Amino acid sequence: MGEGTAPSDDQGGDLPLAILGVDHHRTPVDIRERLAVPPETLLRLLAGLSTLPGSSEAVVLSTCNRLECYLAGTPDRQAIVSLLAEHHGVDAAILDQHVYWSRGRQCVRHLFRVTAGLESLVIGEHQIINQVKTAYDQARAGHFTSAVLNPLFQRSLGVAKEVRNQTAIGKHKLSVASVAVDLARHIYGELSKARLLVVGAGEIAELAIKYLLSAGVRELSVINRSEERATALAAEYKAEAMPWSMLADALLVHDIVVTSTAAPHAVITEAEVRAVKKRRKAPLMFIDLAVPRDVEAEVGKLSDVFLYNIDHLEAVVAANRNLRADEVDAADALVDSLVSSYVTDVRRDKGALLAQVASYFDDIIAAEEARLRGKLNLKDSSELRYGLERVGNKLQHQVLRLLRERPDDRQVEDLVRELLNLK
Secondary structure, three states, X not given: XXXXXXXXXXXXXOOOEEEEEEEOOOOOHHHHHHHOOOHHHHHHHHHHHHOOOOEEEEEEEEOOOEEEEEEEEOOOHHHHHHHHHHHHOOOHHHHHHHOEEEEOHHHHHHHHHHHOOOOOOOOOOOHHHHHHHHHHHHHHHOOOOOOOHHHHHHHXXXXXXXHHHHOOOXXXXXXXXXXXXXXXXXXXXOHHHOEEEEEOOOHHHHHHXXXXXXXXXXXXXXXXOOHHHHHXXXXXXXXXXXXXXXXXXXXXXXXXXXXXXXXXXXOEOHHHHHHHHOOOOOOEEEEEOOOOOOEOHHHHHOOOEEEEEHHHHHHHHHHHHHHOHHHHHHXXXXXXXXXXXXXXXXXXXXXXXXXXXXXXXXXXXXXXXXXXXXXXXXXXXXXXXXXXXXXXXXXXXXXXXXXXXXXXXXXXXXXXXXXXXXX
């Protein structure tokens, strides 16, 4: 489990699903942080993914530890890589070396494992459930999900609850924030004697505060670009709020700094910390939970400065994974059983067959458009696309009408599957 379970590149069978992603198991943080999806660009990425040739729906899961694109249909791997590379301004060849890719049943298995916490940095952590739900809700609100991804993501949230209820995977549950606190205790010692600063006021920052307080912290400060948010968070936990302009002064008087902002670049530089170190003799410890990273890597090279980013937490988690081996095995077996159950349900579900038919014609239209656009050298292919869609929709309508008019006729279903080579 230490390296995660990579989705295999199967051919998808009768499930029109695809996933392409990067995560902490297989991709270093310097690559992952360049692929973080800020809220203001999410809808544009979803729109691009859902309109790729062969694709009809999309959900994007972007967290500190992973970026995963779930698509309905039969999109081309390289098309997704190219789109992501363009969207994030990264080299497609470099990105291609780090992504994993899968289709069909393995997509179901991977999503179920992710939502159940089996692919998390901290096995069994429950924060991922809310992150998956948020990703799904955002895609659904933008009308980027339909007959394929709606039931898949709804089922995945149910699977997470079932795994937690039927196994001990969530016992003594942990999160990245709690592991960070354990690391601080391991390095610094008794935390009640340490002065701690939390930089950031989001969900991860709040989790860090909760764990720090439960670990015995007595002196805690919060600093954030939004002073209003920092003040509100500090008041809730009886901490001190400091204005962003005092960040350098805050570093001077604190011993341990936990950072978790949503900034697209480092907010604590090597030059700033070097200047602080000239004015203080005590060691300074940084725990950077952000992706992209909040603290420049060069900070860790300074004398008496200890820097740990989210990738470093893997070593701390290893012991927990070993202790939870039995629970993980039980959760693995349960997930595999629930995957088989879901696949069986999909094959029996008329809605899934209707989605397969729609995807079949969408794929033909997209392939013909690509072929003819290259031959005809058209500057504007919108009319070509429109004409192909009119023909495809007329043919598709006849098939869908037959299925809807004969809802319980298995012979009709089998005939349609045979004619369109749908298994």
